Amino acid sequence: MGCNLDRWLALSVTARLLCWLAATLCGLALLWWLLISPQQKQLAQLARERTAREASRQVLWRTLRALEPPAGAPLPAFAHTCLFSPLSLPSQEQQLVRWQPERDGAEAELETGWEAAVNVFQRLAQCDMHIPAFSLAGTGNTLRFIMQLEQGDSD
Structure with missing residues (x-):
């Protein structure tokens, strides 16, 4: 060392x-x-x-991208229906008073004019919403109705 x-x-x-x-x-x-x-x-x-x-x-x-339909191809039937939202119910002619979601659908209470009531049903039909039950109560120029709403079958 x-x-x-x-x-x-x-x-x-x-x-x-x-x-x-x-x-x-x-x-x-x-x-x-x-x-x-x-x-x-x-x-x-x-x-x-x-x-x-x-x-x-x-x-x-x-x-x-190869699976996309051609530009001029017609849309399938379900593409013409809109998506439903309770926020789309109120407008200038109608007001959503109450919204109660339930297991198989919902219950909505609307206050609207007599003329606008038909538009509500047409809008719900376009969105494939069914109304199995509803009740109407009119006071003067306003109409208050309660609807039971269910999502339609997509078959």
């Missing part, structure tokens, strides 16, 4: 600095090889997988 220390101390300062620098570089290279290199390989593998997924997604999008 003493022999090695004597040899080390016998070297000039420049030679010791070069040996220390070479040992540090070898240690850093070893560290890179053990720690960073596997990470870079894993990142490269993930990049290859990402490009493969992107290519597969593009193929799926092309397949999906």
Whole structure:
């Protein structure tokens, strides 16, 4: 052990600095090889997988776009119906007084003019809503009616 220390101390300062620098570089290279290199390989593998997924997604999008109907094709029957929302009931002519959702439909209470009552039924029919029961109560120029609403069959 003493022999090695004597040899080390016998070297000039420049030679010791070069040996220390070479040992540090070898240690850093070893560290890179053990720690960073596997990470870079894993990142490269993930990049290859990402490009493969992107290519597969593009193929799926092309397949999906091929399923679109032509521009001049007629729309199916269900496309002409509108989606019903209780927020679409109130207008300038009518006011939604009460909305009570139920298990198979809802109960709505509207206050409207006599002339606008027909429009309510037409609007609900366009949205494929059925009215199995309703009651009317008229006072002066206003009509208050309570409707039981159910979603129509889409068959």
